[in-house]
Amino acid sequence: MVMSAFRIELRRTIAPWVPVAMLTVSLGLLVFSKGPWNYDSAAWNATWLTAVRWPRYLLVLMWPIIVGAAAIQGMRDARAGVGELFGSTPRPAGQRAATLGLALGLTAAAGYLALVAVGVGQVIAKGGLFTTAWVMQLVLGVLSVVAGAVLGLGLGRLLPHPITAPVLAVLALAGGLFAQVSGMNGAGPNAMVLLGIGQVLPHGPFDLPSPAVELGQLSWLLGLTAAGILLLLASSARTKALALLPVAAGLAVALPLFPAWSTDNYVPDKTASALVCDGPVCVTRLHEDWLSTVAGPGKEALRRLGKLPHPPSRIEESTEPFRTNKVGPRDPSRVLINRDDYAMQNKSGPSLTTALLSGAGTSPCHAASYGGEQNGREDAARWVMAQWLLGSYTPPASRIQPPLQPWTDSAWASLKAVPEAEQIARMAAARQAELTCTGDPLKILTEGAR
Incomplete structure (x- = not known):
């Protein structure tokens, strides 16, 4: 029954098209443009770590796609005027929302993993350096994608207006770019930079994000994901208001962990060096x-x-x-x-x-x-x-x-x-x-x- 509902959601939603859009944008840049991801020892297909770090960097462009598409899908029932009709069916509203979130979250995560797999495949073919440092970076990347999917669905369900999706997509893009640019020129506080979804431009092949940075970002992304889930499943205004709590909790854990200065964001990669x-x-x-x-x-x-x-x-x-x-x-x-x-x-x-x-x-x-x-x-x-x-x-x-x-x-x-x-x-x-x-x-x- 659950799998049948899941397959139906895949057919009747834009979920299958989200990874297509993600891969078109990201692979188009990685393969056909001469960006920093194509040069020197930090190229996206040089090592296992770089094959994971550059897709995280490009989340600054993929996240607006995910959030915007999810918002469109989240406002579907309200815009179609079938909320009361679905509410009269035996299937709980929360279960329908969970199935929709699962469909969109899994397809978006699959698109992100496919992008990483393209880079890793080239690394393996070239005999590039393997370390375990890529694991946490992959977890953070996948969690970013899932957070974008459920947050977009929840906000679309909360604000079912025609401008919701484009506004969310523009805000996601502007916020991500601002964080990345601030990280490169030092214009903004380091904590604000590290809260950005897209990773700051990697320094080089011989450094790693510090454990404190990774743990802080993990807490922040878990908070965003939990907030999106609460918004998606909420059936009352009180429950929707509770969605602010995991965001606040994520910030409360992340901010003390983040270094005050960007020079402390990285530690030497002892294996590579x-x-x-x-x-x-x-x-x-x-x-x-x-x-x-x-x-x-x-x-x-x-x-x-x-x-x-x-x-x-x-x-x-x-x-x-x-x-x-x-x-x-x-x-x-x-x-x-x-x-x-x-x-x-x-x-x-x-x-x-x-x-x-x-x-x-x-x-x-x-x-x-x-x-x-x-x-x-x-x-x-x-x-x-x-x-x-x-x-x-x-x-x-x-x-x-x-x-x-x-x-x-x-x-x-x-x-x-x-x-x-x-x-x-x-x-x-x-x-x-x-x-x-x-x-x-x-x-x-x-x-x-x-």
């Missing part, structure tokens, strides 16, 4: 397959860096997101590399050795936002330093903008015109300038340290 080494060359477990590519060139780069005083002794993959704003001082004993750095991509053998020797084994200081000519001067200095360590000069590619060759030609000629001891001193001073992100390394190579 664990180092796997071949002698002095180490990469993260996330990129363990890269070790065979970087080990040989890395050891060669360390050998050539041995010409300098106090040379680095290790090469390690950095877990800082590429394009981070952090600059100097850096550890002089390590050469830090980042697989997502465009300078490292698609390189192996001698070309990778050259990339590792750029700046005499230092990271660029571009994150200091010098802009314009100063960036170009630093790039030119880093190129000359690599060429000196390689023992011969090759001009940089002409496609680089701004053109570096006028600077590199002049710096190379000036550097090679002085005795070897002075060359080493200038190289060491230029390397120190890059380690601390102070001074002009190109001027040091050309004129010497003063």
Whole structure:
């Protein structure tokens, strides 16, 4: 009997079309657009965790669809004027509402799980990193979908007006976007950001939401879900008013758990960032397959860096997101590399050795936002330093903008015109300038340290 009623609800409602709309929007973005979910190690099909995190991020677009569709369905009986007719049947009104909620909630959850499955399938095919950190993220995503379904049904039943569904959809979209944008630019309180349905833009592949954040969001979503269920099943104004209690309870639990500052929203992913080494060359477990590519060139780069005083002794993959704003001082004993750095991509053998020797084994200081000519001067200095360590000069590619060759030609000629001891001193001073992100390394190579 229950299954028969469930099948009837599936046929006579818009429930089957909700996952279709969800998948059309989300997969269209993930597959056909060049968003942040398609780049680097945090791509949506890179690891099990990212395959779950990016669908949560896109809930900012899927949730309005779910809430709006559910509201349309929730006001069905009142708009059709059959409330009294159904009330005279032996089947309890609560049971009819529960069946409707089950149909819409399950189909929406199925659409969300199908989206996650598309990403996970690609991760498995690529041999991406598996950890258990994705489990809670999946629970939160599914619970968000169910909360949207029952809340939309309940509000549609409570307010059966033509504008209810579009207003709810617009409010859901505006609220979700506001929370996400506030999370990126720090414009709003951190607690407000974390109450948003769509996850804030993931930082990188080496961090996880903190347990406090996950527990707080779980409490909040459970409160929303309970409120939607009460509104859906309520038969009196008093019962409908009680729907505010689980929302208040969810907030009361969540708000004290949420960190005051967004910097505390994440904790390091120790599994993904664990180092796997071949002698002095180490990469993260996330990129363990890269070790065979970087080990040989890395050891060669360390050998050539041995010409300098106090040379680095290790090469390690950095877990800082590429394009981070952090600059100097850096550890002089390590050469830090980042697989997502465009300078490292698609390189192996001698070309990778050259990339590792750029700046005499230092990271660029571009994150200091010098802009314009100063960036170009630093790039030119880093190129000359690599060429000196390689023992011969090759001009940089002409496609680089701004053109570096006028600077590199002049710096190379000036550097090679002085005795070897002075060359080493200038190289060491230029390397120190890059380690601390102070001074002009190109001027040091050309004129010497003063």
